Amino acid sequence: MAFSLLAHVVSDLCLGKPALRSLSISATVGEALSALKTSEDSFISVWSCDHSANIQDECRCVGKICMVDVVCYLCTDDNLLSPSSALKSPVSDLLPNIPGLVMHVEPHSSLLEAIDLILQGAQNLVVPIRSSISNSSRRKLYQKPQTSPTTMHKGCEYCWLTQEDVVRYLLSSIGLLSPIAALPIDTLRIIDTDVLAINYHSPASSSLPAILRSLRDQTSVAVVDENGGLIGEISPFTLACCDETVAAAITTLSSGDLMAYIDCGGPPEEIVRMVKTRLKQRNLEGMLEEFALDSSSTLSLSSSSSDEESLPSPKTALSRSGKYSRSSSYSARMVRRAEAIVCHPGSSLVAVMIQAIAHRVNYVWVIEDDCCLAGIVTFSSMLKIFREHLESMA
Structure with a gap:
C-alpha cells in the first residue's frame, strides 16, 4: 500500500x-x-x-x-x-x-x-x-x-x-494515506497561529515586510478588523498577476483600499485618481511619469480567473455584516481575488487539500464561526503530516 x-x-x-x-x-x-x-x-x-x-x-x-x-x-x-x-x-x-x-x-x-x-x-x-x-x-x-x-x-x-505538484500527486493516491486524510485539521495540530496580518486601515506600505515574508513562505498576509475578524488578504498570488504599477498603489493606499485596487476587473477609477493625487503630494512624479496609471491596465489576470468565477457556489456562506461588507464564504476567491480561501478547524485534511489545489494557493485560512482568524494551514504542514505517516508505514 x-x-x-x-x-x-x-x-x-x-x-x-x-x-x-x-x-x-x-x-x-x-x-x-x-x-x-x-x-x-x-x-x-x-x-x-x-x-x-x-x-x-x-x-x-x-x-x-x-x-x-x-x-x-x-x-x-x-x-x-x-x-x-x-x-x-x-x-x-x-x-x-x-x-x-x-x-x-x-x-x-x-x-x-x-x-x-x-x-x-x-x-x-x-x-x-x-x-x-x-x-x-x-x-x-x-x-x-x-x-x-x-x-x-x-x-x-x-x-x-x-509544493503544489507534490500535494496534488499525493491527492491522486489519497486512499493510501487514510485514515490521516479524513481527520479534522485541529485534531492533526497543523493549524499555525503565527500568521502574517495587517489591520484594514493600516497603510499598505507597512505590509511590505510581511508581503516579502509571505512570498518566501508561500503564504499570504491577512487583512483583519479591530476584533481580529478576517476581511480579506493581500496575497503574493494576486500581486503576481498585476503589473509593476501596483507599486504606486502599495505606496499610497491603505490595506483596505489596496484590496479594492487588486480585485478582479481592475481598480475603480476613483482609487486610481487617489493614487495619482497622493503621488504628486509626496513629490513622487518620477513614479507617476514611469507608470501610466489607469483602471484598465493595472491588473493582468491569468485565464484561471474565469475558471474561478465558473466554479459552483459554496454550500455554506458565512455572511459578514458591517462597514467592511466582505464575504467570508468557504470559497470566497470565486468572487474576488482579494478575498481569502477559508475553512474551519473541523474541516478534514483532504477537504482543505482540495480547496487549496482548486484555487491554486499553498494555504487556507482557518476561521472560527464568528469569522475571527484562528490560523493558517499550509502545504508544508500537510506534507509534514504525510511524511510522518509514510515513515510509520515503511
Missing part, C-alpha cells in the same frame, strides 16, 4: 511539465520585468551559467523571481524617487539571501527525498527533463548571448516541482 507510493521518483511528477523559462543572473531588473510580462508562468528562474565551458554542473539555477519581487523592490524609498534607475539594477538585487529556496535534484530521486527537501525549506525542485531540440539548435543557442529568457542549459532542459 504505502510502499507503492514510496517507490515513486520525481520524474513521475514531471510528466507533461513545461520547460523552465530562465534568465541570466547578469540581466537587469528591467529585463526581468519584460520577461515576466511575456511569460505564461508567474515565476522565472534565474541561472548562473558559463556556456563556454563543457561542464554541465556549471549551469545552476540560483533562484526565482516574480512580479512581487519587482514591485516590492520598486517600493523601497530610494527606488520610489527614481524607478527608471531601479529598473537598471542587476536582477540579483531581487533574490533573497536565503539559501536552499531552489534545489537541483536528479530525476531518479525518490518522492520521499523531494518531500524532505521541501520540509527543509525548498520552494522549488529543479529537475532535468528530456529535450526535443536538436544538437544543431543547441549549438546556435550557445552562440547567442543568454540575456533574454531561454530554456536550454548545457544541452538540457529543466522543469521544476513545487
Whole structure:
C-alpha cells in the first residue's frame, strides 16, 4: 500500500511539465520585468551559467523571481524617487539571501527525498527533463548571448516541482494515506497561529515586510478588523498577476483600499485618481511619469480567473455584516481575488487539500464561526503530516 507510493521518483511528477523559462543572473531588473510580462508562468528562474565551458554542473539555477519581487523592490524609498534607475539594477538585487529556496535534484530521486527537501525549506525542485531540440539548435543557442529568457542549459532542459505538484500527486493516491486524510485539521495540530496580518486601515506600505515574508513562505498576509475578524488578504498570488504599477498603489493606499485596487476587473477609477493625487503630494512624479496609471491596465489576470468565477457556489456562506461588507464564504476567491480561501478547524485534511489545489494557493485560512482568524494551514504542514505517516508505514 504505502510502499507503492514510496517507490515513486520525481520524474513521475514531471510528466507533461513545461520547460523552465530562465534568465541570466547578469540581466537587469528591467529585463526581468519584460520577461515576466511575456511569460505564461508567474515565476522565472534565474541561472548562473558559463556556456563556454563543457561542464554541465556549471549551469545552476540560483533562484526565482516574480512580479512581487519587482514591485516590492520598486517600493523601497530610494527606488520610489527614481524607478527608471531601479529598473537598471542587476536582477540579483531581487533574490533573497536565503539559501536552499531552489534545489537541483536528479530525476531518479525518490518522492520521499523531494518531500524532505521541501520540509527543509525548498520552494522549488529543479529537475532535468528530456529535450526535443536538436544538437544543431543547441549549438546556435550557445552562440547567442543568454540575456533574454531561454530554456536550454548545457544541452538540457529543466522543469521544476513545487509544493503544489507534490500535494496534488499525493491527492491522486489519497486512499493510501487514510485514515490521516479524513481527520479534522485541529485534531492533526497543523493549524499555525503565527500568521502574517495587517489591520484594514493600516497603510499598505507597512505590509511590505510581511508581503516579502509571505512570498518566501508561500503564504499570504491577512487583512483583519479591530476584533481580529478576517476581511480579506493581500496575497503574493494576486500581486503576481498585476503589473509593476501596483507599486504606486502599495505606496499610497491603505490595506483596505489596496484590496479594492487588486480585485478582479481592475481598480475603480476613483482609487486610481487617489493614487495619482497622493503621488504628486509626496513629490513622487518620477513614479507617476514611469507608470501610466489607469483602471484598465493595472491588473493582468491569468485565464484561471474565469475558471474561478465558473466554479459552483459554496454550500455554506458565512455572511459578514458591517462597514467592511466582505464575504467570508468557504470559497470566497470565486468572487474576488482579494478575498481569502477559508475553512474551519473541523474541516478534514483532504477537504482543505482540495480547496487549496482548486484555487491554486499553498494555504487556507482557518476561521472560527464568528469569522475571527484562528490560523493558517499550509502545504508544508500537510506534507509534514504525510511524511510522518509514510515513515510509520515503511
